[in-house]
């Protein structure tokens with residue numbers, strides 16, 4: 033096998049594999065190194081793809097038992113958890129195999145093993161007992177992130193699990209306690225609650241989804257509570273102990289230090305993620321990291337070593353697959369002497385619960401903090417014809433536009449297909465649209481997208497159906 037390349041990418045998650053493909057498109061000889069069995073990183077193996085497979089399957093199950101009868105579909109369904117988990121595994125397989133196909137198509141050399149950087153241009157790869165050395169003009173670090181840990185909670189991936197274990201619980205547990213009501217907690221908590229678990233969230237903050245638009249988060253919490261999920265806010269988990277076949281969870285209220293004890297079959301921890309740089313040799317070659325262990329880069333994703341770059345979860349910014357992909361393309365173009373850039377003002381985020389929450393741009397809280405005067409346009413899905421016939425009327429679209437020039441600062445949606453609707457909102461922000469631009473754009477009828485137009489009209493109190 034060839035050992036010298038123009039560029040070597042370390043890590044084959046959405047940041048790394050997209051970067052490798054773009055480098056190959058730009059004419060580079062490229063190798064990508066991955067230490068896991070499959071390509072695709074967290075997203076394809078233990079993140080976005082498997083969680084969405086389970087979210088979709090569990091949503092279908094919940095709908096079939098609770099909603100279908102309203103439309104005249106009457107037979108009850110049951111679940112076969114093993115088959116559901118097999119379905120999830122098959123989705124991982126087909127997606128990761130897709131990446132292998134893309135590597136072949138783009139003539140990218142894939143190398144299996146654990147990479148460490150041993151000098152500015154050299155990488156050592158260990159795979160079992162074999163060790164090989166490779167050279168590259170450019171090295172791109174895209175090693176992603178791993179879950180945070182908290183003292184007093186020892187993850188064994190059996191009863192005390194991380195989000196990885198949360199994707200493979202073999203039997204639907206009677207009770208599931210989730211530490212952290214953030215993205216992962218809310219999504220995986222929704223899966224197991226739909227399948228029949230009693231789900232309790234313990235959240236350190238005084239609200240769920242701390243970085244999301246408050247109004248959407250408050251609205252979602254009410255809906256999830258109606259579905260039977262419980263929330264204990266302002267509270268930390270002090271310890272989790274095994275007691276016969278149950279877990280004893282000791283909680284402490286952050287404000288008054290009051291203690292509480294709960295019992296649960298399974299405890300899942302989802303308290304954020306941290307950059308993954310273990311064994312990469314950053315200290316050996318002298319690559320700078322910040323206080324959160326993120327690799328420091330300049331605007332061109334260059335570390336303090338001019339030919340070593342870093343992208344994705346391992347640098348600052350939201351830990352989102354699509355943010356990493358954008359950076360992968362940008363850095364590949366920059367390395368190839370082209371113009372590459374990422375507009376961090378227009379990165380959407382989606383929480384795939386039911387209803388979904390999707391946002392792009394600034395929240396009301398950020399606008400207030402930045403002392404930007406803004407107008408609000410809002411439209412509820414209950415007034416949208418398509419949402420009504422779909423029997424999915426929960427939620428609303430909220431548009432925040434500048435009080436002076438009407439430029440859209442942020443769009444926040446809670447509703448059944450918010451994750452797809454946010455595409456239009458992201459384009460609007462990318463192109464610097466005003467709410468008037470959205471209001472004057474013809475939207476197909478009957479679609480949920482009409483709610484965006486109506487919310488834009490509502491910025492100046494002109495919504496038609498409200």
Ligand code: NAI
Nearest residue numbers: 212213214215216217235236237268302303304305351382
């Ligand atoms: P997160 O940052 O979304 O939420 C963690 C939550 O845990 C926060 O609400 C925090 O206040 C709470 N917390 C922290 N320490 C705690 C403690 N000791 N006791 C109780 N609560 C505590 O992180 P999460 O959910 O682990 O997700 C990690 C990353 O993965 C996120 O940054 C997100 O960007 C990404 N992700 C994205 C998804 C998507 O795009 N749909 C889905 C899942 C994850």
